[in-house]
Each structure stands twice: as structure tokens, then as C-alpha cells.
Amino acid sequence: MNLNRTLRHLRGVPAAVTAEVFSYDPDQSDPPERVRYMTLSEAKALDCNMCGQCCGSAEVDVPGEPLRAYTFGPIEQQQWARLNGGAPLIIPLTRTGRPRAWRESDGEAATAPPFRCEALSHCDDGTTRCGLWQTRRPAPCDAFPVKAKHYPADVRAGAYVLLNTKYQRLCTWVDVLVCPDDSVLLDWRRADGTLRRRLSPDRRAFVGEVFREAYRDAFQIGGMLTTRDWRALRKAEAAWRQTSRAPK
Ligand code: SF4
Ligand code: SF4
Secondary structure (H helix, E strand, O other): OOOOOOHHHHHHOOHHHHHHHHHOOOOOOOOOOOOEEEEHHHHHHOOOOOOOOOOEHHHHOOOOOOOOOOOOOOOOOOOOHHHOOOOOOEEEEOOOOOEOOOOHHHHOHHHOOOEEEOOEEEOOOOOEEEOOOOOOOOHHHHHOOOOOOOHHHHHHOOOOEEOOOOOOOOOOOOOEEEEOOOOHHHHHEOOOOOEOOOOOHHHHHHHHHHHHHHHHHHOOOOOOOOHHHHHHHHHHHHHHHHHOOOOO
16 A cells, blocks of 8 residues: 655645645535545554644645635643743734734634744755654644544544545645545555546445545534444445445
């Protein structure tokens, strides 16, 4: 399996292709072609390429998309100053990218602002470094993008998880759908984790259904699916499992 994608490879991919997920419409679209399907263990085994796109809103701006759309999530009032010698570590930004003082709404997920991190530095070769890598970092940094504590239980319960890398077009884990270990989708992929091109229309439609639900979960469109909902979809999948290795 060659599931990893190097930073050099990703930088060479045209933005129009990599940003396919931005135009995805769960009511109408097929899953983006570049989605990779993998187990949680496979995803965890990949290497961070140090692109730094998870470490600042300006790092992930996509041409043609609203600027500074990516947030850190809720920023606590102390701004993790204890990890940065007493000075604020995660700095809220205005939409145009100017640093500003913390305000109460920054602590809410729904109103989290764009941000800059004081620990991020840029190297000449285009990669970045986290100054806190060897010590303690804010919890969201350790969870992103594949180590959220609830993922193992979710996947064991039958859920498919679309990793939250929509904005990080250079991320190793961009466009990854984490699948339960016994998912038939894993049998229908190529060595790079993407779906086989010559998949029968009914199998392709099933993948579309799975991706649609995972996308809705990831972006909280119409509420999260419950474990029971995922079990119902997985029941339908059981029929596919019988024949998934038969050539089509
Ligand atoms: S603390 Fe490190 S990992 Fe977290 S946002 Fe800053 S540079 Fe990135
Ligand atoms: S966006 Fe992904 S590959 Fe880039 S630094 Fe963050 S975790 Fe690593």
C-alpha cells in the first residue's frame, strides 16, 4: 500500500483538483475522486509532512475561497500562555489577518476566529516546525487530524469518519475517509487508497451513500448520525461483503 503522500507530491497537484471537496454537495455530488479510504491504523501510521497548514489560518487559505476560514476551534482565555513563557500562544486574528486581543466569543466553537500560533516557524525548504513539538502543546494540536480520542470507539461501532482536513490541502491526511476494519470499501480501492476506476455503478452508488453520511457527520449537516444509524448502513454493507472480492 502506498497511502502516504509527500509534501512535494501534494504541492504539484493543481489546486482545482485538490479543492474538489469544496464544491461537494451531499445531495448531488459523487465523492471527490481523490478521497482515500483507509483504516484508522493505516491512517495513524502515515507521517506528518510538516506543511504547517494546521497551525495557522493564513497557512491554509485556498485561492477563490474565503480568506482565513480555518480556525483553531475555541481559544481559551489564557491562550495557552503557560506553554509559551507567559505570552499568548494562540493569537486571534481579524479576517484580514491582523492580530487582536482575545474576546469572550473566541472561546465558543461557533464563533471561533482565525488564528496564528507563536510556536510555528518556517524553514527554507517550505516545511515548518513547531517550537513545542518536544514538550506540551494545546490538546487540539495533539488530536489533529487522526488522534481524536473518540475515533477508535466510533470506528469500532461501525462509523465512517471523514477527517477534518478540508482546509489543509497539503496535509498528509487530506481527503481521508477512515473506514471500519472490515469495510468492503477497503476491498474496492487501489494501492494508493483511492477507489478503483472500474467499479460497478451499484458499488459506486454505495460508496457515495457512505461518503455522503460521513460528510454530513463531519460538517454537522442535519445532525450527527447515531451509532444505530451507522449500524443500519453497515447492515446493507453486509450483503456487499459476501461478494466484495469477486471480480467485477
Ligand atoms: S503549538 Fe505547535 S502544533 Fe500547535 S498550532 Fe502551534 S505550531 Fe502548530
Ligand atoms: S496539516 Fe497535516 S501534514 Fe501538515 S503539519 Fe498539520 S498534521 Fe502535519
